[in-house]
Amino acid sequence: MNAVFKTFALASFLVMFAAGAHAGETVVSQKNKDFSQKSLKIKVGDSIAFRNDDPFFHNVFSLSDAASFDLGSYAQGQSKSVTFKKAGTVEIECSIHPNMKMVVEVQ
Amino acid sequence: MRASLRTIISLAAFVPMAAAGSEQDQIAKVCKPADAEDCIVREFKHTLEASKIRGRIVYKNYCVLCHGETGMGDGRAAKVHTPKPANLVASKAPPEYIDLIVRKGGEGVGRYRGMPPWGDQLTDEQIADVKNYLVALRRP
Ligand SMILES: [Cu+2]
Numbered sequence: 675m676n677a678v679f680k681t682f683a684l685a686s687f688l689v690m691f692a693a694g695a696h697a698g699e700t701v702v703s704q705k706n707k708d709f710s711q712k713s714l715k716i717k718v719g720d721s722i723a724f725r726n727d728d729p730f731f732h733n734v735f736s737l738s739d740a741a742s743f744d745l746g747s748y749a750q751g752q753s754k755s756v757t758f759k760k761a762g763t764v765e766i767e768c769s770i771h772p773n774m775k776m777v778v779e780v781q
Numbered sequence: 782m783r784a785s786l787r788t789i790i791s792l793a794a795f796v797p798m799a800a801a802g803s804e805q806d807q808i809a810k811v812c813k814p815a816d817a818e819d820c821i822v823r824e825f826k827h828t829l830e831a832s833k834i835r836g837r838i839v840y841k842n843y844c845v846l847c848h849g850e851t852g853m854g855d856g857r858a859a860k861v862h863t864p865k866p867a868n869l870v871a872s873k874a875p876p877e878y879i880d881l882i883v884r885k886g887g888e889g890v891g892r893y894r895g896m897p898p899w900g901d902q903l904t905d906e907q908i909a910d911v912k913n914y915l916v917a918l919r920r921p
């Protein structure tokens with residue numbers, strides 16, 4: 675009985691943990707030389723997948739103190755993901771299209 | 782056949798150089814120093830001078846982010862790249878290679894993927910212009 679309960683508790687914990695990790699990913703599309711969202715609020719540890727929905731290359735990078743990275747350039751249909759580990763304001767840009775910008779508030 | 786082909790090639794290489802001298806004179810006659818750049822781009826758009834001026838605009842819009850204002854590879858985004866963006870002032874790459882890496886990106890020529898492919902974004906004229914600007918930017 676006790677063993678069954680322990681197994682159940684462990685299973686519930688794993689399911690919750692997996693669900694929690696899954697809920698922390700937001701998909702942002704890159705379409706018509708723009709990000710599908712201009713601003714986004716997420717929590718520390720959450721990630722964003724940037725999906726290229728244009729028939730040409732996009733890039734994703736940030737030079738902000740809270741997160742600085744370059745995800746490289748990638749073609750239509752491809753997606754690159756980044757996890758935000760620090761709280762703060764992160765400005766996301768595309769090096770190929772200087773007008774593409776969005777702001778992520780990591781709380 | 783082979784000799785005549787060679788003659789044509791050497792002539793083709795020689796003609797633009799010969800024309801460049803007279804172009805400079807023409808430009809100096811027509812364009813006043815005050816608005817020289819606008820004048821060159823407007824009145825002498827097919828010259829190397831005009832191409833370099835347009836190329837600088839392309840550079841400032843797209844390349845400056847990583848390669849920096851002066852082309853030394855110290856742009857504001859240089860910090861997120863390892864290896865660092867190329868120092869274009871010190872570059873010795875042949876113009877055809879500039880054309881290739883600009884169009885295909887670093888990954889497309891088997892080098893670092895940090896350099897994006899610009900083939901879709903820039904027109905053939907913009908690529909030729911930025912190539913002419915970069916060659917002129919070099920210091921021995
Ligand atoms: Cu883009």
